[in-house]
Amino acid sequence: EVQLVESGGGLVQPGRSMKLSCAASGFTFSNYGMAWVRQAPTKGLEWVATISYDGSSTYYRDSVKGRFTISRDNAKSTLYLQMNSLRSEDTATYYCTRRREPPDYWGQGVMVTVSS
Amino acid sequence: DVVMTQTPVSMSVSLGGQVSISCRSSQSLVHNNGNTYLSWYIQKPSQSPQLLIYKVSNRFSGISDRFSGSGSGTDFTLKISRVEPDDLGVYYCGQGTQYPYTFGAGTKLELK
Numbered sequence: 001e002v003q004l005v006e007s008g009g010g011l012v013q014p015g016r017s018m019k020l021s022c023a024a025s026g027f028t029f030s031n032y033g034m035a036w037v038r039q040a041p042t043k044g045l046e047w048v049a050t051i052s053y054d055g056s057s058t059y060y061r062d063s064v065k066g067r068f069t070i071s072r073d074n075a076k077s078t079l080y081l082q083m084n085s086l087r088s089e090d091t092a093t094y095y096c097t098r099r100r101e102p103p104d105y106w107g108q109g110v111m112v113t114v115s116s
Numbered sequence: 117d118v119v120m121t122q123t124p125v126s127m128s129v130s131l132g133g134q135v136s137i138s139c140r141s142s143q144s145l146v147h148n149n150g151n152t153y154l155s156w157y158i159q160k161p162s163q164s165p166q167l168l169i170y171k172v173s174n175r176f177s178g179i180s181d182r183f184s185g186s187g188s189g190t191d192f193t194l195k196i197s198r199v200e201p202d203d204l205g206v207y208y209c210g211q212g213t214q215y216p217y218t219f220g221a222g223t224k225l226e227l228k
Contacts, residue, residue: 035217037165044208044219044220044221044222045157045165045208045210045219045222046219047216047217047218047219050215050217059215059216061216062216095164095165100212101153101155101212101217102153102155102167102170102171102210102212103155103167103210104167104170104176105167106164106165106166106167107164108164109164
């Protein structure tokens with residue numbers, strides 16, 4: 001059974017950093033591209049970043065480019081999202097998803113609240 | 117960015133009925149490789165989104181044949197037949213043809 005379990009969220013002040021993790025199991029992690037998708041409270045879905053199966057290629061939405069970094073450790077079957085210079089508009093539930101296109105399995109999500 | 121427009125915003129349906137949800141993109145979703153990367157998702161209350169349909173009309177693993185997708189270019193439709201209680205939630209279309217990947221604003225399916 002495919003499982004994606006996010007962790008690392010919480011309350012953070014504007015301008016500070018936070019790192020999200022996503023532990024994957026039930027499939028060969030190193031064979032799949034992965035992505036982060038977020039959802040602001042009561043809002044729709046917003047793609048954040050994608051990484052290729054081997055980490056050699058990464059893609060970001062403009063609003064997070066230069067602030068967020070997606071990475072992976074295939075030996076640990078874990079996906080990461082390093083978020084720096086956080087803004088209030090980054091407040092959302094962040095979902096880890098499997099596969100570049102389409103995102104076929106989604107984690108339960110982790111809430112990130114950026115507020116002073 | 118490709119803008120995805122879903123209609124209606126919400127709709128009411130009777131159990132056992134049929135519904136259609138429209139999704140239009142601001143640009144053609146046909147990729148250079150010939151594939152059209154249009155997907156449909158359902159987000160049930162307090163749950164993560166779940167993939168229903170990918171590449172316009174392909175049902176994901178375990179998805180009932182009551183769900184069907186169609187369309188081409190910029191105009192796509194999700195049809196749900198014989199609606200069941202577990203079908204209620206918010207439906208999203210999404211495109212993966214070009215970055216940034218984008219989603220529609222969602223269609224809320226409620227019971228009449």
